[in-house]
Amino acid sequence: MPPFEVPEGDPFGPHNLPYGVFSPAGSQERTVGVRLGDHVLDAGAAAHALGSPYAALLARPTLNPLLAAGRTAWSDVRRALTAWVTVPSHRETVAPFLHPLSSVTLHLPFEVADYVDFYASENHARNVGQIFRPDAADSLTPNWKHLPIGYHGRAGTVVVSGTDVVRPSGQRKAPGDAAPVFGPSVRLDIEAEVGFVVGAPSPLGRPVPLADFREHVFGLCLLNDWSARDIQAWEYVPLGPFLGKSFATSVSAWITPLDALEEARVAPPERTHPLLPYLDDSQEEPGGYDLRISVAVNGHVVSEPPFSTMYWTAAQQLAHMTVNGASLRTGDLYGSGTVSGPEPAQRGSLLELTWNGRDPLELPDGKRTFLEDGDVVTLSAWAPGPDGARVGLGEVTGRIVAG
Amino acid sequence: MPPFEVPEGDPFGPHNLPYGVFSPAGSQERTVGVRLGDHVLDAGAAAHALGSPYAALLARPTLNPLLAAGRTAWSDVRRALTAWVTVPSHRETVAPFLHPLSSVTLHLPFEVADYVDFYASENHARNVGQIFRPDAADSLTPNWKHLPIGYHGRAGTVVVSGTDVVRPSGQRKAPGDAAPVFGPSVRLDIEAEVGFVVGAPSPLGRPVPLADFREHVFGLCLLNDWSARDIQAWEYVPLGPFLGKSFATSVSAWITPLDALEEARVAPPERTHPLLPYLDDSQEEPGGYDLRISVAVNGHVVSEPPFSTMYWTAAQQLAHMTVNGASLRTGDLYGSGTVSGPEPAQRGSLLELTWNGRDPLELPDGKRTFLEDGDVVTLSAWAPGPDGARVGLGEVTGRIVAG
Numbered sequence: 001m002p003p004f005e006v007p008e009g010d011p012f013g014p015h016n017l018p019y020g021v022f023s024p025a026g027s028q029e030r031t032v033g034v035r036l037g038d039h040v041l042d043a044g045a046a047a048h049a050l051g052s053p054y055a056a057l058l059a060r061p062t063l064n065p066l067l068a069a070g071r072t073a074w075s076d077v078r079r080a081l082t083a084w085v086t087v088p089s090h091r092e093t094v095a096p097f098l099h100p101l102s103s104v105t106l107h108l109p110f111e112v113a114d115y116v117d118f119y120a121s122e123n124h125a126r127n128v129g130q131i132f133r134p135d136a137a138d139s140l141t142p143n144w145k146h147l148p149i150g151y152h153g154r155a156g157t158v159v160v161s162g163t164d165v166v167r168p169s170g171q172r173k174a175p176g177d178a179a180p181v182f183g184p185s186v187r188l189d190i191e192a193e194v195g196f197v198v199g200a201p202s203p204l205g206r207p208v209p210l211a212d213f214r215e216h217v218f219g220l221c222l223l224n225d226w227s228a229r230d231i232q233a234w235e236y237v238p239l240g241p242f243l244g245k246s247f248a249t250s251v252s253a254w255i256t257p258l259d260a261l262e263e264a265r266v267a268p269p270e271r272t273h274p275l276l277p278y279l280d281d282s283q284e285e286p287g288g289y290d291l292r293i294s295v296a297v298n299g300h301v302v303s304e305p306p307f308s309t310m311y312w313t314a315a316q317q318l319a320h321m322t323v324n325g326a327s328l329r330t331g332d333l334y335g336s337g338t339v340s341g342p343e344p345a346q347r348g349s350l351l352e353l354t355w356n357g358r359d360p361l362e363l364p365d366g367k368r369t370f371l372e373d374g375d376v377v378t379l380s381a382w383a384p385g386p387d388g389a390r391v392g393l394g395e396v397t398g399r400i401v402a403g
Numbered sequence: 404m405p406p407f408e409v410p411e412g413d414p415f416g417p418h419n420l421p422y423g424v425f426s427p428a429g430s431q432e433r434t435v436g437v438r439l440g441d442h443v444l445d446a447g448a449a450a451h452a453l454g455s456p457y458a459a460l461l462a463r464p465t466l467n468p469l470l471a472a473g474r475t476a477w478s479d480v481r482r483a484l485t486a487w488v489t490v491p492s493h494r495e496t497v498a499p500f501l502h503p504l505s506s507v508t509l510h511l512p513f514e515v516a517d518y519v520d521f522y523a524s525e526n527h528a529r530n531v532g533q534i535f536r537p538d539a540a541d542s543l544t545p546n547w548k549h550l551p552i553g554y555h556g557r558a559g560t561v562v563v564s565g566t567d568v569v570r571p572s573g574q575r576k577a578p579g580d581a582a583p584v585f586g587p588s589v590r591l592d593i594e595a596e597v598g599f600v601v602g603a604p605s606p607l608g609r610p611v612p613l614a615d616f617r618e619h620v621f622g623l624c625l626l627n628d629w630s631a632r633d634i635q636a637w638e639y640v641p642l643g644p645f646l647g648k649s650f651a652t653s654v655s656a657w658i659t660p661l662d663a664l665e666e667a668r669v670a671p672p673e674r675t676h677p678l679l680p681y682l683d684d685s686q687e688e689p690g691g692y693d694l695r696i697s698v699a700v701n702g703h704v705v706s707e708p709p710f711s712t713m714y715w716t717a718a719q720q721l722a723h724m725t726v727n728g729a730s731l732r733t734g735d736l737y738g739s740g741t742v743s744g745p746e747p748a749q750r751g752s753l754l755e756l757t758w759n760g761r762d763p764l765e766l767p768d769g770k771r772t773f774l775e776d777g778d779v780v781t782l783s784a785w786a787p788g789p790d791g792a793r794v795g796l797g798e799v800t801g802r803i804v805a806g
Contacts, residue, residue: 114559119642141640146583147574151642152555152649156517156732157607166608168727171550171679180549182679204560204651205569205806231727237544239522239554240643243727246555248607276574276585324571324634324646325806329559403608403728 003098004091006037011392013037014086015385017078018254018394019063019219022104030061030107033099035254035394036085040104042097046084049093054080063110063255067199067218068330074199074218078259106253108160110197113331115155115249116321117193117225118148120312122269124340127352132233145273148312148320150334153225154246158333161252161396167373167403168247170231184403185228187357188371191338192295192305192348192379195223195251196314198332205325210284213315216328219257220314222293222379222396223335224250229351229370251333252379254394261391264290264383266308278323279316287313291393293339293381295348297371300363305339305348307381373402406501407494409440414795416440417489418788420481421657421797422466422622425507433464433510436502438657438797439488443507445500449487452496457483466513466658470602470621471733477602477621481662509656511563513600516734518558518652519724520596520628521551523715525672527743530755535636548676551715551723553737556628557649561736564655564799570776570806571650573634587806588631590760591774594741595698595708595751595782598626598654599717601735608728613687616718619731622660623717625696625782625799626738627653632754632773654736655782657797664794667693667786669711681726682719690716694796696742696784698751700774703766708742708751710784776805 006013012035022033022040033040044059046052054077057065066077084090119125122140129139143149159165167188173180199218202208208216225245232244268281268288281287291307317334338348347353350370354360357369371377378397385391409416415438425436425443436443447462449455457480460468469480487493522528525543532542546552562568570591576583602621605611611619628648635647671684671691684690694710720737741751750756753773757763760772774780781800788794 114557116645143574143576143583143637143640146576147638149638149642150645152557152645154517154555154729155558156735157729159607166728169610170727171546173546173549179677180546180679182681204562207572228727234546235550235552236641236643237546238639238643239552240639240641242519242553242555243723243729246724246729247727274582276583278585320646321649324573324631324650325569326557326560326646326649332559 003036003039003095004085010037011382011390013389014082015389016256016260016391017081018256019109020253020255021062021107021109023107024099025103032058032060032063032066034081038101039098040101041085041094042099043081046094046097049097050084050090052080064330067110067197070200071215074257075259078257106160108158109253109255111331112155112158112333113329115153115158116150116334117153117337118150118312118317118335119337120148120310120317121337121340122311123309123342124338124348124352127340127347131351131356148317150317150321151240153249157246158249158251161250161394161398163250163398164401165226165248165250165398166401168228168231168243169403170228170243171234172230173234180234185230186370187229188400189227189229189350190377191225191227192293192303193223193225193335193338194291194307195221195333195335197221197255198328199330201330202322202328204327207278207325208318208322208328210281210315210319213318214258216318217258217314219255221252221255222381222393224377224379224396224398225335226250250396250398252394252396256391256393261289261383263385264391266290268313269309269311278319281313281316284315287315289383291381291383293379296378297363297368298365298376302361303345303347303353305346306341307339309341310336310339371400373400375400406439406442406498407488413440414785414793416792417485418792419659419663419794420484421659422512423656423658424465424510424512426510427502428506435461435463435466435469437484441504442501443504444488444497445502446484449497449500452500453487453493455483467733470513470600473603474618477660478662481660509563509565511561512656512658514734515558515561515736516732518556518561519553519737520556520740521553521715521720521738522740523551523713523720524740524743525714526712526745527741527751527755530743530750534754534759550682551720553720553724554643556652560649561652561654564653564797564801566653566801567804568629568651568653568801569804571631571634571646572806573631573646574637575633576637583637588633589773590632591803592630592632592753593780594628594630595696595706596626596628596738596741597694597710598624598736598738600624600658601731602733604733605725605731607730610728611721611725611731613684613718613722616721617661619721620661620717622658624655624658625784625796627780627782627799627801628738629653653799653801655797655799659794659796664692664786666788667794669693671716672712672714681722684716684719687718690718692786694784694786696782699781700766700771701768701779705764706748706750706756708749709744710742712744713739713742774803776803778803
């Protein structure tokens with residue numbers, strides 16, 4: 001089928017057009033690509049051929065220049081790309097710049113500046129609280145409903161989908177043990193999340209208000225926050241997760257621009273506690289996104305977490321992250337935190353799905369509590385698009401290899 | 404006095420030669436400089452004039468290319484620089500590239516990749532434990548003697564000495580309050596630390612052993628981890644510090660190469676707990692550094708923390724940070740954690756110096772519990788050098804301005 005004729009119902013049709021960075025077959029050079037069905041458009045080359053003023057912005061080895069260009073440029077580029085792949089008179093010009101997806105190498109699409117991870121699913125936070133603090137009066141910590149809890153993660157170990165994940169070693173100590181032992185993690189887990197990519201920076205000392213979210217955030221991706229639960233449990237008091245998380249964080253190769261997700265916007269769950277003004281979104285545009293995530297282990301779907309259930313929105317997270325005056329940089333990435341819905345089959349981590357190993361999952365290739373070497377985990381997702389179409393998010397996949 | 408004739412006893416003599424990045428008077432261009440007494444040598448220009456093969460490495464707007472070049476290059480460049488500023492036959496050639504320190508603008512000397520902050524002073528950790536958990540049986544958490552506790556901080560808000568620090572706003576809630584309130588921090592504090600700068604990177608999945616510390620770490624600097632204690636107290640459970648720390652971290656403009664600190668190396672305190680093999684430094688070269696830090700508020704010295712008392716060394720911190728396979732990048736920065744000695748006048752934070760505000764400090768300009776707007780905090784330090792000389796560390800200073 002010719003590349004332009006994306007089949008009816010394809011979630012990567014011209015209504016989607018996510019951005020990535022690729023090398024064509026046989027080349028080491030990286031350049032910005034836009035996904036259309038099963039093809040990748042070399043965006044810079046197409047722009048050059050069509051005399052577009054955005055050619056220089058797109059013929060680059062990372063998305064960062066486009067991210068830095070700001071919302072007006074994002075809209076203009078998207079409008080131009082849409083025309084190039086839909087207007088018949090452009091086809092002859094554009095066709096040579098379409099590469100079959102299967103022939104290209106996909107790279108980490110942007111240089112990550114700071115990486116922050118949040119904890120914004122009430123279902124996830126309650127599950128974790130019940131598992132680790134069964135005697136607590138409330139499974140949520142007292143601050144949970146007042147602010148989006150977050151922490152900084154390691155930006156240098158964010159890897160693109162498809163990168164193998166080496167099982168980390170570290171210290172662990174069960175409560176009854178006299179001293180910690182060292183070895184490969186035996187409780188290696190996933191966290192199904194959505195990552196938000198900051199484009200336009202902000203200056204030090206000036207908070208970004210809720211209403212400016214879409215001036216700064218370019219788009220989103222799927223994110224798997226691999227977690228070694230045994231390492232994490234021993235290390236995290238009092239300063240939070242560190243080596244239990246820092247060995248790898250996988251992101252999809254495709255960044256979906258927020259402009260492709262207009263139809264997916266939904267109100268977040270009803271707020272049960274009054275919010276301080278800088279977080280109060282009751283008068284703002286809907287801040288949630290209706291993303292339907294699917295988690296598969298070795299090709300077998302184990303969970304379908306609904307992103308629409310997240311208590312804290314990405315706009316609230318951005319406002320909170322900067323309310324102390326912290327600046328934003330192009331390439332900042334922040335994760336939503338594990339997405340878990342209210343149903344057992346909607347939980348975004350094996351910790352929750354197996355209730356900390358108590359209830360193993362039955363997979364076609366055997367039982368699982370946590371991940372085995374060789375396991376392949378894949379997150380995929382779609383969102384409602386225009387006229388009943390689906391907007392596909394790029395998948396994020398990774399295979400566990402022995403350390 | 405001619406620039407080459409650094410006075411006897413000057414802690415920035417030719418035995419020191421720390422690296423920075425500066426712009427000469429009237430210029431916006433940034434280039435690598437080396438401090439000699441009260442002057443800055445334009446290292447790239449001098450190298451070019453002398454036909455050095457390192458000219459291209461030094462005539463750059465950041466230290467990152469030099470950092471990435473690795474230990475052999477670091478030694479070669481240092482040997483060359485030492486010759487240029489000490490061998491009389493070079494003087495005529497080099498003299499035009501010396502700028503009075505007072506005439507130049509100093510910049511953040513390197514692009515920070517990831518920023519990690521540790522918690523390696525036993526005195527500090529015990530003080531904090533006693534202040535915040537007075538009923539605990541042990542003021543240290545159970546993991547403290549088994550691993551260097553650390554967490555990731557915000558790399559994008561690392562600023563150079565001299566940058567004003569805007570008082571952060573945020574949420575705080577006293578235990579008796581019904582709900583949090585929002586406003587400027589009323590418990591703004593400092594943390595006197597030493598920062599270590601990673602030069603040579605390491606690949607994902609491969610830990611860096613203790614013995615390879617000096618293959619990867621280029622040098623150190625003073626670091627002030629500004630901390631909003633009220634914001635931190637409310638936010639940090641269960642994922643650690645976030646907005647209470649992320650508004651600003653100040654580093655000195657000068658990075659002292661480890662090669663200038665050979666005489667300052669000392670054994671760390673005796674280990675009270677057996678260490679797992681990857682942290683066991685009993686057979687390694689001495690991993691501590693005898694740095695004498697001084698903390699001044701508005702010019703008045705309030706503390707003199709001795710870095711030699713730190714329980715965990717920088718080599719142990721690096722081994723721990725990578726033991727899970729996390730990679731290193733050129734420009735990674737990690738802080739020691741607050742340096743506090745055993746004596747009350749050796750504590751590296753106002754939290755400890757005033758015992759959480761209970762015992763105000765008497766300064767010439769009034770009492771202090773935490774920082775007031777307008778306060779200027781300056782950390783300085785020196786280390787023993789060759790033949791009784793002192794090796795000065797570049798100071799780190801910052802003024803609090805209202806948010």
